[in-house]
Amino acid sequence: MKKKSITVAILDMYNGEPNQGMRCIIDVVNRFAPFVCFKIFDVRGKCELPEIDQFDIYISSGGPGNPLEGDGEWDKKYYAFIDSIVKWNTENPIKKHVLFICHSFQMACKHFGLAEITKRNDTSFGVMTIHKTKDGLKDLLFEGLSDPFYAIDSRDYQVVQPKLSVFAKKGAKIISLEKIRDHVQYERAIMAVRFTDHLVGTQFHPEADPISFLSHLRNKEVKDKIRKMKGKRKFRNMLEDLVDDDKIYRTNETLIPNFLRSAITDLMQSKKIMSN
DSSP states (O other): OOSSSSEEEEOOSSSOOOSSHHHHHHHHTTTTTTTTTEEEEHHHHHHOOOOGGGGGEEEEOEEEEEEEEOOSSSSHHHHHHHHHHEEEEEEEOOOOEEEEEEEHHHHHHHTTSSSEEEEEEEEEEEEEEEEOHHHHHGGGGTTTOOOEEEEEEEEEEEEEEOOHHHHHHHOOOEEEEEEEOOTOOOOOOOEEEEEESSEEEESHHHHHHHHHHHHTTTTTHHHHHHHHHOHHHHHHHHHHHHHHHTHHHHHHHHHHHHHHHHHHHHHHHHHHHHHH
């Protein structure tokens, strides 16, 4: 890994499953190539985790499976890694920044004891409307996105039933929620949390771009499954949403870049102060 001023660790949580997520994350990080370099760690497949003193920014990917289960090795190391980041940020002036995505987000919410993680009645898959909360309207992560905004959602589990006393004690904030569904009596899932000033996570996939999603839909088995699950009309609507410049394109071009810009700015300012 060539040494540059800012180093990024990408935590691969896909457990060897074929996916477009890693390609998408790498694509976004490469937009900052003049300022950063990155290294990938296979967390679930090889139990790889970075040394935190070697990296400035961490992006922890989505992944398949039950976020409440692990093999007793990689999951324990992953939770210890989260604790080490929190400890580092408590003790050091130059902070580490982390973005948790989907599966990683669910695991982080569980680890911090912020809410319940439950299995959905059916799979959430496709383009979802995401609503900012009052805190989310002010959060730099969402700057430049409308309210509501749109994102790719793909999950069998959900973060619900927030423990507000724990949120208050830890200083965490819910910054977005899924759409209101008046026609069904289901709980409204939490879609993003600001865990600390430097740790944030999303239930949805901000890295997803229309190209990767459409590539996934070229698989006939996947296409037939979604049509059966959502119906032909909703499937057509989803395809229209995917090619709308103000929906998935906008989120892909905005959210992770916001996270990286904010992290890079904070790190460079902190390092400048420390060098003076």
